[in-house]
Structures are given as C-alpha cells and as structure tokens.
Amino acid sequence: MIPLKNSLIKVSLFAGIVLLFSVSLHYFLDAQMKQLRYDDAGVWNQISQGGIDADVLIMGSSRAATHIDPAHISETANKSCFNLGMMGHNFYIENARYYYYLQHNRAPQIIILSLDYESLQRRSDLFNHTQFLAYLNDPAVAQATRAYNGFSKYDYALPLLKYVGERTLIFSLFNNYFFPARNKPDRVNGFLARDLKWNADVDKVLDTLKAYSVSPDSLSLAAFESFLKDAKAKNIKVVFVHSPTHLLGQQKVVNRKEIMALYQKYAWQFSIPFFDYATDSMCSQKSYFLNATHLNKYGAALFTRKLIVDLQREGILPWLVTTKE
Amino acid sequence: MNKDALLFFMLFNSIDFAFFLPVVFGLYWFIARHNIRLQNVLLLLASYYFYGSWDIRFLALLAFSTLLDFFSGIQIHDAQTLIRKKVWLTFSVFLNVGLLAFFKYANFFVASFAELLMNIGFKPNFTLLQIVLPIGISFYTFHGLSYVFDVYRDKIKPTKNLIDYSLFVSFFPLLVAGPIERATHLLPQIQTIRVFDAVKFADGLRQILWGLFKKVIIADTCAQYSAPIFNQFEHQSGGALLLGAILFMFEVYGDFSGYSDIALGSARLFGFELLQNFSFPYFSRSIAEFWSRWHISLSSWFRDYVYIPMGGSRVGRMKKLRNVFVVFLLSGFWHGASFNRILWGGLHAVFMLPSILWASSQYKHTDIVAKGRSLPTWTELLQMLSTFLLCTLALIVFRTTSLGDSFRYLKAIGISIFDARIFSEIFVFWKQSMGLTPLLLIVILIVVEWLNRTKKYALDELAIRVPQPLRWLIYFLLLGMLLLFAQRSRQFIYFQF
Known part of the structure; x- marks a missing residue:
C-alpha cells in the first residue's frame, strides 16, 4: 500500500503542476484572444466590448463582410452602421453572432441581411473555429458551435484543451503579447476591403468546379424563421439583399431559382423588401470581382453605393447626402 | 443510444x-x-x-x-x-x-x-x-x-x-x-x-507518454503532409513522391509503435508485461533484421504457427524459399484484403532472398547496431539506409489503392532519379510545402531512439539514468509538445487491420 500511496502522491504532484500550468495558460490565451484586433476573432472582440450600438447592422457571410461597406452607409445616411459578416459561414452561426451582439449592444433599427445561395445550408465543419475560442463559455456561442463538427464536449469544459494543436495561433498570441504593435485591425466596422483581382487561377478553379445543388437544412430554416419573427416582434426592419455573384458563379448553382424563390417566399411572408442583384450589370464584369462569388474592393465600393441608393429610394435609409455615382 | x-x-x-x-x-x-x-x-x-x-x-x-x-x-x-x-x-x-x-x-x-x-x-x-x-x-x-x-x-x-x-x-x-x-x-x-509495483507503474506512465509522442506528434504531423501527396500523387514531382513515401514510413512507424507503447505502458500499470512489438526497426541493417524488429508479435506468430510447421529453415533451399513467400504473402493478406497488401508482402519476401539464397552472416544481424559506439560505421549506415529505402518502396505499394497507382507512383520516382533531378525536387517541395517542422520532429525521433537503441523503448530506464528534476523537465517538454502538435480526431492506422 505504501508504494501505491507514494506513487499516487508523486503523480498527483506532477498532475497538480500540469493543471496549474494549464489553467494559467488557458486564461492567458483567452485574455490574448480577447485582445485580437484582426480576423473574425477581432470582430467578436469588438462585439463583446460593446458600444457599437449600430443603427444599421449588416449580417451575412464573407460576401456581407466584403461587399457592403458600413462607412459609406454611415456617411450617406447619417446612421451608425456595423458589419457582422462572417467568413466562410452560413446563416445558422451568423444568427448566433447576431444574438451575441444583442447581449452586448443596443438592438439595431435596420438589419441588412445578405443572402447567398448557401445561406440556409449549414456546413458540417466549424470553419475558422479559432474565432470562437475565447467565447466558448458563452451559452449562445456554445449552443451554436455544438451543431458543428468542431469542438469536442471536453473543449467546453476542461482547461486548455481547446488550444491543443493550435500552435500557430498560440505563437501569434505570444507574439502579440510581446509586440502589441503587430496586433493591427484588418477591418473597419467589420468590413474587409480586398484589393485583389480576378486571375487565371480563378478561371482554373471554376473550370474544375462542378455544378452543384444547395439543400437548406432544418436547423438553418428554423433559426431563420425564428430570427425573422423575433426581428418583427422587436420592430427591427429587416432587408434581404442578394449581392452580385458573377454569372459564371451563378451558373454553378443548379437550383438557384428555387433558392431565390424560397427567400422570396419569406420576404412576402414577413413583408421584407428583397433586393436581388443577380441580374445587375456588375455580374458580367470580372473587373469587379476577385472570384466568382466575391467582389473586390472596387466592386464592393460600387455595389455599396448602388445599395444605398436603392435603400434610399425605398425609404429604408434617409436621403441626407447625395451619393456620387 | x-x-x-x-x-x-x-x-x-x-x-x-x-x-x-x-x-x-x-x-x-x-x-x-x-x-x-x-x-x-x-x-x-x-x-x-x-x-x-x-x-x-x-x-x-x-x-x-x-x-x-x-x-x-x-x-x-x-x-x-x-x-x-x-x-x-x-x-x-x-x-x-x-x-x-x-x-x-x-x-x-x-x-x-x-x-x-x-x-x-x-x-x-x-x-x-x-x-x-x-x-x-x-x-x-x-x-x-x-x-x-x-x-x-x-x-x-x-x-x-x-x-x-x-x-x-x-x-x-x-x-x-x-x-x-x-x-x-x-x-x-x-x-x-x-x-502494485511503483517502478513498473512509473515505467508504464513513461511508455504511455513516449507512445503519445510518437503517435500524436510524429505520426500525425507526418500524416498531415504525406496524405495530400498520396491522395493527389498524379500532380506531384518524383521528388515529392519519394518524400511523401518517407514521411509515410515515419507516420506508420509512429502510429503503430506509438500505439504499442501506449498498450504496453497501460498494461504495465495493472502489473502486466506484454510482448515487445517494436525494437527500433529503422536501425535494421537487412530486411531479415527489420522483420525481427517490426511488429514482432505478428512476425513471431507467423514464424511459430506457419513457417516452422512448414519446415522453417531446416529444409532445402527451395522449400525454405517457398516457406518465406507463404509467410510474407499471408502477412500481406492479413494487413488487408487487397492485391496491394499481398504484393507488399511479396516484395518483402523478394527482399529477403539474399539472406535465404546466400545464408551469409552479413544478413543475419542479431546484435544491436553499433553497440558500444556512438555512431555507426559507413557500412552500417549504408546497410541501414538501403534497408530503409527498400521498406519505403514496398510501403508505397502498401499505401496506394491499386496496383496501377503503385506502378505510376514508383515510375514517377524512377523517372526523377533517372533524370537526376530527384534531390532538387525534394528540396523545392520541402521548401514550398512543408517547412522545417516535420524534419525537426523526425530528427528528434531518430536521435532520441538512436541514443536509446539498447533499451526496450526510448525512455526506458530513464529513472536510473536521469535525475528527477531533469526527468520531470523532459515530461513537461513532451506534454508541451503534445499541446502544440496534437490534432483533432486522428485514427490509428492499424485499427483497419
């Protein structure tokens, strides 16, 4: 019994040191994550710090984040505006970010909801999962991320485990700690301008990409309906926007008409204005795009102006300043 | 459920x-x-x-x-x-x-x-x-x-x-x-x-830790790079393909010997000694020696229940040849229901031919390489490298999904070697797609295992050789590496067998 007791004391001492170190490192890394100013993690941090209190909120995927510039809206409509667009994600988790936003910020008057063909088709993996690391203890974030193939049940409960294998991130967090100047924001009010051009590689990818169908899933549909009902109950004006997708990209989605009809159905049901730019002249010009689904910096600037004019024309945004075409 | x-x-x-x-x-x-x-x-x-x-x-x-x-x-x-x-x-x-x-x-x-x-x-x-x-x-x-x-x-x-x-x-x-x-x-x-035996208990934990290092750090890191090469081998240079195969060698070794270390360590915690399954196989000087160090429990199973009942080596040369082929073909088939696995076994049987046909002592290495010395002789080094390369070539057949793919994979490597551009291709691929991390990890593995090749596993007898503070530092270092390198949901290769 004595050898067993002695061995267990030794192991407990060792495990205690490991645990102490793990907990300390866990809190250090979480704290550093919450200081990040770039990437989607930076947007989460801005949201959690509060004080955004935007009048106009832009929601959606990377197409929202890179297509609609809140600064233009603020300038022309004299309304504060913030972009909640999330890279690589669909409505289900964008919705979670929106509710997290409401926990820390005032509800908006207007939501510009950018809808893609894939908005209601939840991806299975938790793309760019590191953005959630600092917020896994938030119930809304935890609930949303659990619906994806990303974190294990232990990541939510045990210290440090969620950082296992994230060596690039860990090094960059230490780097930011020792060299704070390197922690630079890459977005302005959530908007990311991408100064890139359509090149031959994009054509190659398009050539190899087969046409595909989109299937909205039940979780996303339920979240979408619930979101629309809630916005209506809170008297928040929701606007659907389908921003330009290049024609070559549109052709890849076999059932795009069905998907747009589904959005149209919701628009009618909830009396929501729907601005669809699928037939806009921009959609045939590669110079506005960096790939088939994303506008570049110039395309985004032009599109934002177009959108503002259309929103003003419909009386959704006020005509305070004349926009320059 | x-x-x-x-x-x-x-x-x-x-x-x-x-x-x-x-x-x-x-x-x-x-x-x-x-x-x-x-x-x-x-x-x-x-x-x-x-x-x-x-x-x-x-x-x-x-x-x-x-x-x-x-x-x-x-x-x-x-x-x-x-x-x-x-x-x-x-x-x-x-x-x-x-x-x-x-x-x-x-x-x-x-x-x-x-x-x-x-x-x-x-x-x-x-x-x-x-x-x-x-x-x-x-x-x-x-x-x-x-x-x-x-x-x-x-x-x-x-x-x-x-x-x-x-x-x-x-x-x-x-x-x-x-x-x-x-x-x-x-x-x-x-x-x-x-x-309960405190020494066995500590030793078991150490072997588990070393097994985790081999699986989680070596095997999974190598898999990260070798899998894309094998999955899209048609688009890779010959040098990249050779590199992919070498990485797969370390992946499969780290994976399976790591698993065995965890198994042996876990059993030791309960007072059991399981059969040693690996004994530094990549330091083998011949294929015969390799098979006395790789998946030892399977090799000895086939030796005792197939090879020896068929006459073993106490028969004429031709019968011995037949026995070796039967054992290796069966071993290949045991590893998976495919012609690739059978051919992999067959290749190893062919590589065993020198030791069967010319029963010279140079193929019978029962001792530990460079015992009592820090470094191997040039001959030993060449023997180890050639054994490693032969195993690598056979493993390409094992890893690819059809015989046609195996042939095309090997052909691409052959062409690069023939054109004398294999090293530049390896260098270019390494620089563009891999960086230093996998190389560094492999070097750590090789050095640590080489220094401890007389032991049962690399951290064996650490309690005798190293004072406690340094020992604990080594454990913390290994745990730190696990934190940095572990990946989510990586399977063990040998589960499929």
Whole structure:
C-alpha cells in the first residue's frame, strides 16, 4: 500500500503542476484572444466590448463582410452602421453572432441581411473555429458551435484543451503579447476591403468546379424563421439583399431559382423588401470581382453605393447626402 | 443510444481514454488489489466496456470467438485420440478463419471473382455485402488461434476458468491493435495475483507518454503532409513522391509503435508485461533484421504457427524459399484484403532472398547496431539506409489503392532519379510545402531512439539514468509538445487491420 500511496502522491504532484500550468495558460490565451484586433476573432472582440450600438447592422457571410461597406452607409445616411459578416459561414452561426451582439449592444433599427445561395445550408465543419475560442463559455456561442463538427464536449469544459494543436495561433498570441504593435485591425466596422483581382487561377478553379445543388437544412430554416419573427416582434426592419455573384458563379448553382424563390417566399411572408442583384450589370464584369462569388474592393465600393441608393429610394435609409455615382 | 454514439470509439489518444484509464486503475488497485478473481473480473468488464464503446453489437462476436476457443481448447486437451484432437483443432481453426474471412475478406473475394469472370468474357451481376469490419478482429482471432495451437501442441494446459481466458483474449490494452499475445506468456500472468509495483507503474506512465509522442506528434504531423501527396500523387514531382513515401514510413512507424507503447505502458500499470512489438526497426541493417524488429508479435506468430510447421529453415533451399513467400504473402493478406497488401508482402519476401539464397552472416544481424559506439560505421549506415529505402518502396505499394497507382507512383520516382533531378525536387517541395517542422520532429525521433537503441523503448530506464528534476523537465517538454502538435480526431492506422 505504501508504494501505491507514494506513487499516487508523486503523480498527483506532477498532475497538480500540469493543471496549474494549464489553467494559467488557458486564461492567458483567452485574455490574448480577447485582445485580437484582426480576423473574425477581432470582430467578436469588438462585439463583446460593446458600444457599437449600430443603427444599421449588416449580417451575412464573407460576401456581407466584403461587399457592403458600413462607412459609406454611415456617411450617406447619417446612421451608425456595423458589419457582422462572417467568413466562410452560413446563416445558422451568423444568427448566433447576431444574438451575441444583442447581449452586448443596443438592438439595431435596420438589419441588412445578405443572402447567398448557401445561406440556409449549414456546413458540417466549424470553419475558422479559432474565432470562437475565447467565447466558448458563452451559452449562445456554445449552443451554436455544438451543431458543428468542431469542438469536442471536453473543449467546453476542461482547461486548455481547446488550444491543443493550435500552435500557430498560440505563437501569434505570444507574439502579440510581446509586440502589441503587430496586433493591427484588418477591418473597419467589420468590413474587409480586398484589393485583389480576378486571375487565371480563378478561371482554373471554376473550370474544375462542378455544378452543384444547395439543400437548406432544418436547423438553418428554423433559426431563420425564428430570427425573422423575433426581428418583427422587436420592430427591427429587416432587408434581404442578394449581392452580385458573377454569372459564371451563378451558373454553378443548379437550383438557384428555387433558392431565390424560397427567400422570396419569406420576404412576402414577413413583408421584407428583397433586393436581388443577380441580374445587375456588375455580374458580367470580372473587373469587379476577385472570384466568382466575391467582389473586390472596387466592386464592393460600387455595389455599396448602388445599395444605398436603392435603400434610399425605398425609404429604408434617409436621403441626407447625395451619393456620387 | 444514437448513431453517433455507435460510431464513437475510445482511442488511446483521446480524452475519453484519459478518463477511462485512471478510473479502471483506481478500482483495480483500491478495490480489487487483494483478490485475483476480482482483479480479472474488473479488467474483463473494463475491456468489454472499452470494446463496446465502439459498437456494442460486436461484443457478441468477441464473446463468440472467446467461447469457441475456450471450449475448443478444453476439448483438444481432453480428447483421447489424435484424430479427435485434430477434429477439434480443425473445427476451431475453420470457424476462426471463417469469421475473419467473412468480415474481412468476403467482399475482396467476391469482387476479385467478378473481375476474373469479366476478364474471360462473362458479365457477372454480384452485389458487394455491406459488411462492417469489426475493430481488432484480426488481432483477437490470432490470440485465439495461438491458444488452440499451443494447447494442441501441449505447450500449455487449457484454462478451465472462462474469466481468465476471456481476459487473455480481450484485455483492453491489446484488444484492438495488439501486440498479438501468446497464452504461454500472458495467461500465467493473468492467473497470478498482481501486486502494485511503483517502478513498473512509473515505467508504464513513461511508455504511455513516449507512445503519445510518437503517435500524436510524429505520426500525425507526418500524416498531415504525406496524405495530400498520396491522395493527389498524379500532380506531384518524383521528388515529392519519394518524400511523401518517407514521411509515410515515419507516420506508420509512429502510429503503430506509438500505439504499442501506449498498450504496453497501460498494461504495465495493472502489473502486466506484454510482448515487445517494436525494437527500433529503422536501425535494421537487412530486411531479415527489420522483420525481427517490426511488429514482432505478428512476425513471431507467423514464424511459430506457419513457417516452422512448414519446415522453417531446416529444409532445402527451395522449400525454405517457398516457406518465406507463404509467410510474407499471408502477412500481406492479413494487413488487408487487397492485391496491394499481398504484393507488399511479396516484395518483402523478394527482399529477403539474399539472406535465404546466400545464408551469409552479413544478413543475419542479431546484435544491436553499433553497440558500444556512438555512431555507426559507413557500412552500417549504408546497410541501414538501403534497408530503409527498400521498406519505403514496398510501403508505397502498401499505401496506394491499386496496383496501377503503385506502378505510376514508383515510375514517377524512377523517372526523377533517372533524370537526376530527384534531390532538387525534394528540396523545392520541402521548401514550398512543408517547412522545417516535420524534419525537426523526425530528427528528434531518430536521435532520441538512436541514443536509446539498447533499451526496450526510448525512455526506458530513464529513472536510473536521469535525475528527477531533469526527468520531470523532459515530461513537461513532451506534454508541451503534445499541446502544440496534437490534432483533432486522428485514427490509428492499424485499427483497419
């Protein structure tokens, strides 16, 4: 019994040191994550710090984040505006970010909801999962991320485990700690301008990409309906926007008409204005795009102006300043 | 239980296992330490829980296989005539091999037969069966077979205790990927009460840690780079393909020997010594030596139950040649139902030819390379490199999914070597796609293993050689590396066998 007791004391001492170190490192890394100013993690941090209190909120995927510039809206409509667009994600988790936003910020008057063909088709993996690391203890974030193939049940409960294998991130967090100047924001009010051009590689990818169908899933549909009902109950004006997708990209989605009809159905049901730019002249010009689904910096600037004019024309945004075409 | 729960399996490198192991350990040493029956029942229940966490339905198969060999063993022993002994042995072998054939090889035979008919002009209309391969079936079937063979040869008396026998077959550290134990080695340990030994306990934990290092850091990091190369090999340069194959060599070694280390370490925590499965195989100077150091429990199984009964090496040269080919082809087939795996075995048999045809001492390396010296001689170095390269070439056949792919993969490497651009291609690929991390990790592995090649595993006897503060520093360092390099949900390669 004595050898067993002695061995267990030794192991407990060792495990205690490991645990102490793990907990300390866990809190250090979480704290550093919450200081990040770039990437989607930076947007989460801005949201959690509060004080955004935007009048106009832009929601959606990377197409929202890179297509609609809140600064233009603020300038022309004299309304504060913030972009909640999330890279690589669909409505289900964008919705979670929106509710997290409401926990820390005032509800908006207007939501510009950018809808893609894939908005209601939840991806299975938790793309760019590191953005959630600092917020896994938030119930809304935890609930949303659990619906994806990303974190294990232990990541939510045990210290440090969620950082296992994230060596690039860990090094960059230490780097930011020792060299704070390197922690630079890459977005302005959530908007990311991408100064890139359509090149031959994009054509190659398009050539190899087969046409595909989109299937909205039940979780996303339920979240979408619930979101629309809630916005209506809170008297928040929701606007659907389908921003330009290049024609070559549109052709890849076999059932795009069905998907747009589904959005149209919701628009009618909830009396929501729907601005669809699928037939806009921009959609045939590669110079506005960096790939088939994303506008570049110039395309985004032009599109934002177009959108503002259309929103003003419909009386959704006020005509305070004349926009320059 | 939902579908996800059925698909879940408690891997050695999972958090579930990190909870499971201490719980079983605590119950074992605190509740059952004075009672051998309780010790064995507890370990058996833990082992069935461990296996059932993958798919509870296949517990019945495990139980059937156990009962089959348990009763066959008794019948063989009690049989009054040789014929009756043979009948019971045949019955057991037939059912064991039949189960294995059904679950592992049925679709292979059906598909191969269909292909054969098509090649001679028929249009067969077969549908493949939807068969799930039960994890560990190849391992526990071989456990059972070794038991009935040993009882038949009077090497061991059959146990009449079903709990003891069941634990021998299904002891959780070795259940799903070996080492393939022998009743002569493990049963006596099961039948003796285990007393806690602090040295063994510490050694077990150390071996688990080293196994995790090899699996989680070496194997999984190499897999990250080798998998894309193999998956899209048509688009890679010859140099990249050779590099991919070398990385796969370290992946498969880290994966399987890491698993074995965790298995041996876990068993030691409960007072058991399992068979050593790996002994620094990449420091082998010939293929014959390689097979005495790689998956030792399988090699020795085939040696004892196939090779020696066929005459072994105490026959003429041609028969010896036949015996070697039979063993290696069977070994290849054991690794998977495909022509690639059979050819892989066949290639190793071909590589063994020099040691068979010219039974020179230069092919029989039973000692440890460069024993008593820090560095190998140039000859030893060349021998080790050539053995490693031969194994790499064979492993390409093992890893690719068809013989055509194997041929194209090897051809691309051959062309690059012929054009003398292989090294520049390796360098370019390394620089563009990999960086220094995998190279550094492999170098660490090689250096640590080389320095400890006389031990059972690299951290063996660390308690004697290194003072405690430094030892703990090494452990913290290894845990730190696990934090940085571990990846989510990586399977063990040998589970598929």
